[in-house]
Amino acid sequence: MKQDSTQVIIVGGGITGLTAALYLGQQGVSFILIEKHRGTSIHPRARTIDTRTMELYRGLGLSEALREGGKALAPAWGILRGTNLVETLATTQSDVIGKANFPKTFAAMKALAEKSPESVCRCTQDISEAIIYARAVQHGLDLRFNHELQAFQQDTDRVEVLVKNRETEEVYAIHAQYMIAADGANSFVRKQLDIPCTGHGAWMDLLNIYFEADLGALVKGREFSQFLVDTPEITGFLLAINNTDRWTFHLHRPKEQAIEEILRKVIGIPDLKVTVLSTLPWQLTVRIAAQLRVNRIFIAGDAAHTMTPYAGKGASAGVQDVHNLAWKLAAVLRHQAGDALLDTYQTERQPVGAFYANLSGEMAGRNGLIDESKLLQYGEKLLGLPDYGYQSTAVVRPSDAAFNFFKGEPGTCIPHMWLDEARTQSTLDWIKGQFVLVANGHFEYWDSACKMAPGVRLVRLPANEEWMSLTQTTPTDALLIRPDDFVAARLNILQPYQQLSATLLKVCGA
Ligand SMILES: Cc1cc2nc3c(=O)[nH]c(=O)nc-3n(C[C@H](O)[C@H](O)[C@H](O)COP(=O)(O)OP(=O)(O)OC[C@H]3O[C@@H](n4cnc5c(N)ncnc54)[C@H](O)[C@@H]3O)c2cc1C
DSSP states (O other), X not given: OOEEEOSEEEEOOSHHHHHHHHHXXXXXXXXXXXXXXXXXXXXXXXXXXXXXXXXXXXXXXXXXXXXXXXXXXXXXXXXXXXXXXXXXXXXXXXXXSGXXXXXXXXXXXXXXXXXXXXXXXXXXXXXXHHHHHHHHHHTTOOEEETEEEEEEEEOSSOEEEEEEETTTOOEEEEEESEEEEOOOTTOHHHHHTTXXXXXXXXXXXXXXXXXXXXXXXXXXXXOOSEXXXXXXXXXXXXXXXXXXXXXXXXXXXXXXXXXXXXXXXXXXXXXXXXXXXXXXXXXXXXXXXXXXXXXXXXXXXXXXXXXXXXXXOHHHHXXXXXXXXXXHHHHHHTTSSOHHHHHHHHHHHHHHHHHHHHHHHHTBOTTSSBOHHHHHHHHHHHHOOOOOOOOSTTSOSOTTOOOOTTSOOTTSBOOOOBOSTTSOOBGGGGOTTSEEEEESSOHHHHHHHHHTSTTEEEEEOTTOHHHHHHHTXXXXXEEEEOTTSBEEEEEETTSOTHHHHHHHHHHTTO
């Protein structure tokens, strides 16, 4: 039997697995990605990429392409409710459609705009995955689509998987040091590992109907994100995909009527030309894995936390998982970190996935549709800068302290500040997947300190008042930032300069 070997195997070429590929590639880690389908998602699925995730894609040079890819969907905001779309649009004043529906959320968006170089982006998953895939191909990464994981085992030294090439039927082995399972909600890997899960589980079956119908003239100027229908006959929600001829309807309960008939009723045009492009059954689910690491295997994305779409966080949470994991794997594979660093993936990411998954469940109303009152309540939180912090051995902070966000506190994300008048360069752009030490002065001292701490790049920011006020630092302070943009520690020249290398070793569990 053929045997390949690599450092990391990624199972799953959805948004989580593909993004993991870009991050491992950035870190110079060799890997093989296997995906059972021939290509990326043909279903639009996720339509929102949160602000923090856009910051991550900015770091990968993809945020503009994603925004461009999603521009047809961009005006679609707001939730409508009614029996059919034509009637609802006719009786709803245009100023309460879309943006004006969510004044609180949009006010929060404006405030957030000051805190990030990016903003929330509308882009459907068929487009976003294709963009990420194209970048991975451009980088010559080893992506094996139409290859399915059939079995795996691990021992203390390695993971071995059996893979079937679905085109040739050939079954072959791959050996690796680690495996990332990003194999989705029904994760074969999670089930085989018998990882205990919490959460409601699956409680409702829906059918995602992706269809073509020319509604451009009907919705122009009155764009909406979701149209909720809950009548004795039909329960489901219509989602805008490109605001003209592409839509999805998520139908709850099996129906005896033909799908096209249901769609015409929902829209309210009896002779509308409707073409069903594809259908995808899915389940409203909240399932949270209690463990994200089993020795050499890590689970990420929907495999780790399956959530309802109502918090709009599934894809974003998966992307943030692998951003957290990739640099840690790279540091261990380079022998710059100890195995304990890999445990912090679980410590840091499991509570975040659990939080969003539980919230997404809370946002589902009794009829299985989104509960708009919850969206108004949580909208600000969901737009998404990380107002979660990490409390683990990979950050130096008092264990019982509450988090202060956007102030450069260890365990929180580095605050954004524009570095030029044209507002093109952000402090976030410093990081580039490496450890960075941002010093406010005393550069000779920090230079010597960095020489003793391999892999730490010094950023000199001479006594910048705005930065010092933002981060509540003085000219003698420096911030050590991890490769995933989170602050690892605050340092000061009053400490011996071996302090930096000692802190690095501590953070890396070496
Ligand atoms: C209607 C809807 C709306 C949504 N809206 C949003 C939103 O607005 N924002 C948001 O962030 N999220 C949203 N989501 C959630 C989002 O789609 C998922 O969270 C996201 O797709 C998870 O990505 P993933 O890569 O972890 O898993 P998946 O996308 O499920 O990818 C897993 C991949 O693994 C592959 N695979 C599985 N088993 C094997 C195997 N044995 N061998 C090889 N390959 C395998 C699968 O083929 C698949 O391609 C929405 C979901 C739905 C259904």
